[in-house]
Amino acid sequence: MSLATICVVGISGSLRKGSYNTALLRAAMELAPPEMSVEIVDLSPLPIFHPDREHPLPQSVVEFRARLTQADAVLIATPEYNASISSALKNAIDWASRPPQSPLNGKPVAIMGASTGLFGTLRAQLHLRQILVHVGALPLGKPEVLVARAEQAFDSNGRLADETARSFLRELLLALADWVRKVAPI
């Protein structure tokens, strides 16, 4: 088994300053196993995708795509907006999906999400999974990390306080490490 560090890029689909999804990624940084590092990439510099502005690619897009290319895996924390993913996340995936050499093609991806609703991003995650398969990414199947009623799961400092959610998140990160070793060994 390789002892090399598994470098994971974390993407929050929310641009909100106090985002629960960004907080979920911070929890992933804290709970990652020793052989894994998680770094969060900010989607806010990305412009709205525009097919007439792909040549040359905007610098922020070049940098975003490079971060994905360099990563061994991607961890996406998706909010749920109107029963689907946020426009910011779809926009980022659209930029990343473009040729040549989409950095998402063949990339192991784990997904999770937090919402204030009762379904905990279930519908958004189903859509996200479908989109990821379409762009050639390799989404991990289980465990599913769905944080419902997020305002109760995080404390006032934005720390994931819910022990059940923390345990599922730990399992997800271990499963992602195994998934990388299986489908895209370093």
Ligand code: FNR
């Ligand atoms: C929401 N929210 C929401 N929640 C949910 O569970 N299902 C939904 O369909 C929606 N729809 C929705 C649409 C829009 C436009 C907004 C702004 C919000 C509430 C959402 O879960 C809540 O705002 C979360 O806090 C968003 O995630 P972040 O920003 O905290 O990461």
